[in-house]
Amino acid sequence: MPVETQDLIVRGLAGGLLGLVVGSFLTVVITRVPDGASLWPRSACPNCGGRVGAKDNIPVLSWLVLRGRCRSCKEPISPLYPVVEASTAVLFTLVAMFASPLAAVPAYLYAAAVAVALTAIDARTRRLPDAIVLPSFPVLAALLALASWLTADWSALLRAGIGGLGLLVAYGLIHLIKPNGMGKGDVKLAGLIGLILAYQGWGPLAVGVFGAFLLGSVWGIGVIAKSRGGRKTTIPFGPWMCAGAVLGCAVGGPLWDLYRQMMQV
Numbered sequence: 001m002p003v004e005t006q007d008l009i010v011r012g013l014a015g016g017l018l019g020l021v022v023g024s025f026l027t028v029v030i031t032r033v034p035d036g037a038s039l040w041p042r043s044a045c046p047n048c049g050g051r052v053g054a055k056d057n058i059p060v061l062s063w064l065v066l067r068g069r070c071r072s073c074k075e076p077i078s079p080l081y082p083v084v085e086a087s088t089a090v091l092f093t094l095v096a097m098f099a100s101p102l103a104a105v106p107a108y109l110y111a112a113a114v115a116v117a118l119t120a121i122d123a124r125t126r127r128l129p130d131a132i133v134l135p136s137f138p139v140l141a142a143l144l145a146l147a148s149w150l151t152a153d154w155s156a157l158l159r160a161g162i163g164g165l166g167l168l169v170a171y172g173l174i175h176l177i178k179p180n181g182m183g184k185g186d187v188k189l190a191g192l193i194g195l196i197l198a199y200q201g202w203g204p205l206a207v208g209v210f211g212a213f214l215l216g217s218v219w220g221i222g223v224i225a226k227s228r229g230g231r232k233t234t235i236p237f238g239p240w241m242c243a244g245a246v247l248g249c250a251v252g253g254p255l256w257d258l259y260r261q262m263m264q265v
Contacts, residue, residue: 012096013093015097015109016093016096017089018096019085019088020059020088020089021059022088023059023086023087023088024085026084026085027084029117030124031046033117033129034124034127043057045075047070047073050070050071053071059085059089063081063082080120084116087116088112088113088116091115091246092109092112095108095109096109099249103146103147103150103151104147104199106147107144107199110136110140111136111140111192111196111245114132115245117132118132118242119243123236123239126234128183128185128188128189133189137192140192140196144157144160144196145157147199156200157199159198159202160195160198161195161198164191164194164198167191167209168191168194171186175187180234189238190241193208193241193244193245197209197245197249200248200249201252201256203255204256205252206248206252207247207252208245208247208249208252209244209248210244211247211248212243214244215240215243215244215247216235216237216240219240220235223235
């Protein structure tokens with residue numbers, strides 16, 4: 001087996017294992033941060049309050065072994081827990097294996113974790129908590145600055161700053177024009193997404209933004225048609241902003257290059 005393939009597998013396994021651990025922590029963030037609760041008390045069953053032992057706190061596996069029920073009271077445990085843990089593991093695996101430059105992987109991993117947490121929280125509560133979004137600005141800025149220092153690519157950091165500020169302003173204008181259609185949390189999240197996507201390039205940024213509106217629109221039309229709602233039906237946009245960002249990171253560069261080639265024909 002080529003050394004490059006071995007290295008890719010090792011990076012993927014390491015990313016996946018780290019993702020399971022981080023995903024387990026994110027389940028605590030998702031269930032407690034919206035209520036302003038502390039993150040540090042030991043995990044407990046939301047039904048009976050019984051403390052969750054170490055053997056019942058293994059990501060994904062414990063939920064499967066317990067068949068989705070509390071060991072003490074036998075009440076169902078939300079599938080949110082294994083879904084978040086597995087989703088984080090998958091994203092971390094892909095980032096660890098394919099993200100470049102390698103120096104920027106910590107920033108991408110952090111962004112992936114934030115995206116998972118905010119997607120789940122916004123879908124459940126229609127909120128994007130400042131407690132998660134605002135501290136992420138200095139953290140991401142520092143991680144991207146470190147990546148630029150290690151790679152001597154300061155143009156990427158400048159592009160990230162322009163992209164983050166530009167998307168923040170653009171979403172802010174949409175909020176001013178139509179406050180009910182774009183929340184303040186979406187505006188702040190746009191700044192984070194602009195940072196991480198523009199660091200990769202203008203293509204990922206363009207595809208990520210377009211993808212968010214496309215996916216959100218398709219979902220919204222489906223929800224309205226199914227529930228027979230009207231235009232005033234509210235749909236959380238944060239999850240689709242995060243989905244668009246993942247799309248931009250994954251295929252934004254090639255799609256942008258293809259678009260530019262088509263425009264030159």
